[in-house]
Structures are given as structure tokens and as C-alpha cells.
Amino acid sequence: MKDLYLIGAGGFSTEILHLVEIIQKEKKQWNQVFFIDDNPQIQNTELRGVKVLAGSDFLMTIDSEIDIVITINNVNTREIIINKLKENNKVCFPNLFSPHAIVDYDYIKIGEGNIVMHHVILSTNLEIGSFNIFNSYTGIGHDCKIGDINSFGPRVAISGAVTIGDKNDFGVNSIVLQNKNIGNNNNIWMNTSIMRNLKDGNTYFGIPAKKINL
Template identity: 35%
Template sequence: MKDIIIIGAGGVGRETICLIDDINSKNHEWNIIGFVDDNMSIHGKTIHGHTVLGGINILNEYKAEVYAICTISDGLIKKKILDKIQNSDVVYPNLIHPSAVISKYVEFGKGVIIQANCVITSNIKIGNHVQLNPQCGIGHDVTIKDYASLYWNVNLSGFVTIGEGAVLGTKTTVIQNKRIGEWSVIGANATVINDIPANCVAVGSPAKPIKNRLEYI
């Protein structure tokens, strides 16, 4: 079994414990060492049977190869955290739920999380540290760039592009040939029928930008 550390001890971190348990039920692949999280108030606490070892810098202090997976959903925060890790001995695996349906015509980056019952079809490119929550459907010729997160039951039609760090809320639907700009956030239950620019928050059906995301970060 391979040792793995979970980056982030929040809700998605707990869900990732469940994902790893499901993977291990089919193939004993992963030994969870524990969590790392910069929230000092939870250091030393036990979550789902695994200890919060300390802050992110623990990964920079490793002297041997170790696997790690980042479970932060917000793309901007995720990138900032991963940029802190400069240790070349840290390896980012892809964690894919056994129930996911994935064609052989998919290109994956590293550090990707694919949760239960996702369907990923043909000629799809998924970048580094992308997170797909349960029941997402990804149509042909879609590109999902680094650090993007898709919440539960997001559906992307053919030839959609999801920009770097974009976050798509639960039950978002994007029709064919549309583009979500980098670092934008799409609200839950949105229907995207037009391109969405970068760095904005868009909501509604059809989805419309309502504010600049960077103004409140």
C-alpha cells in the first residue's frame, strides 16, 4: 500500500476518506497517514480515525516520497496552498471512485479527484488538481483546466471549456460550445447558455454575471 496525506481537514477531506475507503475495498492501494491543515485549532484532533498532523509545511519537511491529495474546493485557495509545497518528493495521484464510468479517451493531469457515479466520455482533457463531485456528467471534447471544481451533479455538454480555477455549483448545466472564464464561480442550479467571463460570480437560468469575484476575496 502507498502512504497518502490528505491536504485539508474540512468536509471534502472527510469525503475523500470515504473515497479512499471505497477504492481500498476493491484494491488495497492506499494507507492514509493523516491530514495536514493550517488551522492550528484542529492540530492533533482525530477525524474519521485519522489525525490532523499539523500544517501544510509538514509536506515540505518530508525526506522520502509521499503521496498527497488536495481536497480544497475553492480554486484560488487550492492553488495558494499547493504553491506553498515546494518538495519534489510529494507526488499527487489521481483518486477515481470505482463506480465512475470513464472512457479510454480521457487525458488526466495529476492530483485529480473523481467521486462516485461520474460519467466522463470521449476526447476529454482534465487538468491538474481538478475535483469532480458525485454524479457529474462530462460530454465529449470538454476541457477542464487546472484547479477547477465541479460540485454535485454538474453536467457539461460537448466542446465546453472550464477555465482555470473555476467553481461550478451543484446542478449547474452548461450547454455545448460554451466557456467558463478562469477563476469564475457559477451558482447552484444555473444554466449556462452564454460564455461567462473570467473572475466573476454568475447565477440564474440563464446564468448572468452579478459581481466581480475578486472584489470580495
């Protein structure tokens, strides 16, 4: 049985730890659980009774197989950590599924390192890449295709047949209407409704969404 390392010891990481505790109670999957964080001020402390061991460089020295879950919401930071850790072939990236999520497991193709929180709905005929975070009460409609390293805040609603690229950040209560295409590296603010296709690298806010120049 492998150890599990949670990267990031911020506020959201406590929610992930609680999810891990629920999974462990149903069926123990990991021997021990630890936090990893690059902030030296919180190393050698504890969070919810779990030790914060060291920075991410520590993981590159481990020569046994380990599981890693990245709990950091920022998509750019998450990508940097992923690229670094993939240099160690002993590292595995499990998907975490809340037992309180509704998932059509028979009709989903999904990569690695995804986090599916409580009361998320992943509907039918979905193609999902890797290292996405689906926060609580998010809903993904039928026939959607989702790339890698996206963050979906609480209560995001993605309608059917939507295609989403990589490294998009969807704020709380944001909405995408059916049959839309979302590019890469977009920041969609809270309470925003996407009613048209989006290209790459922009920020949107409003109902309907308008591009924001920052």
C-alpha cells in the same frame, strides 16, 4: 508503499477519506493515511479514526516520497497549497477515481491531483488538466477541454464540446450548454444555466445566467 496525506480536515475531507477507504479495500495502495490541516485547534485529533498530524509546513520536511490529495474545494486556497507543495520534489499528486464513476479511460488525457467522486461520468475524448474536483453525479460530455483547479459541485452538467479554463467554481446543479467557452476565475452559482460564452473573473446566477455584481 507510500503514505497518503489528505490536506484539509473539513467536512468534504470526510467524503474523500471514505473514497480512499473504498479504494484501499479494492486494492491497498497506501501504507498509512493521515490528515494535514493548518488549524492548530484540530491538530493532534482524529477524524473518522485518522490522525490530524500537523500543518502543511510539516510536509516540506519529509524527505521520502509521499502522495498528497488536496481536499479543499476553494479554488484560490487550493492553488496556494499546490504552489507551496510543488517546491518539495518528493511530493506526488495521484488522481483519485471512485470505482463507481464511469470514465472512458481509453480516450481521456488527464493531469495529476484530480478527484473524481461517486457516479461522475467522464465521457469520451476529454482533455482534463490537474487538481480539479468532480463531485458526485457530475457529468462531463464528449470532447470537452478542462483546465486546472476547477471545482464542480454535485450534479453539475457540462454538455459536449465545452472548453473550460482554470479556477472556475461550478455550484450544485449548474449547467453549461454545448460548444460554449468558459474563461478563468468565474463563480457559477447553484441552479444556473450557462447559455453563452463567459470571459474571466465574474459571478453568474439564474436561468439563463446573468452576471451578478457583488
